[in-house]
Amino acid sequence: xxxxxxxxxxxxxxxxxxxxxxxxxxxxxxxxxxxxxxxxxxxxxxxxxxxxxxxxxxxxxxxxxxxxxxxxxxxxxxxxxxxxxxxxxxxxxxxxxxxxxxxxx
Numbered sequence: 072x073x074x075x076x077x078x079x080x081x082x083x084x085x086x087x088x089x090x091x092x093x094x095x096x097x098x099x100x101x102x103x104x105x106x107x108x109x110x111x112x113x114x115x116x117x118x119x120x121x122x123x124x125x126x127x128x129x130x131x132x133x134x135x136x137x138x139x140x141x142x143x144x145x146x147x148x149x150x151x152x153x154x155x156x157x158x159x160x161x162x163x164x165x166x167x168x169x170x171x172x173x174x175x176x
Contacts, residue, residue: 077170082127082166083164097154108137114128115127
């Protein structure tokens with residue numbers, strides 16, 4: 072993969088049951104933090120219909136390094152972590168994808 076290829080960060084967030092509303096309020100505070108990071112493209116937070124304490128976070132980055140080095144190595148990430156990481160059990164695994172094909176309707 073080229074370093075300049077757009078990358079989608081995928082994190083399945085298991086929020087402690089009963090803390091969903093608190094998590095969503097904290098996420099609204101955290102959302103502008105990540106968007107200030109160099110290489111940020113877009114963000115989507117989706118909530119699972121069958122398991123309402125499960126969320127899917129999708130963030131588009133300019134490159135893998137924009138996320139893993141740029142954002143995670145910045146003071147912005149420290150604030151993000153303070154606001155959100157205490158809601159997860161277990162802690163999410165974050166993986167990255169590159170687009171192979173896309174169709175919009």
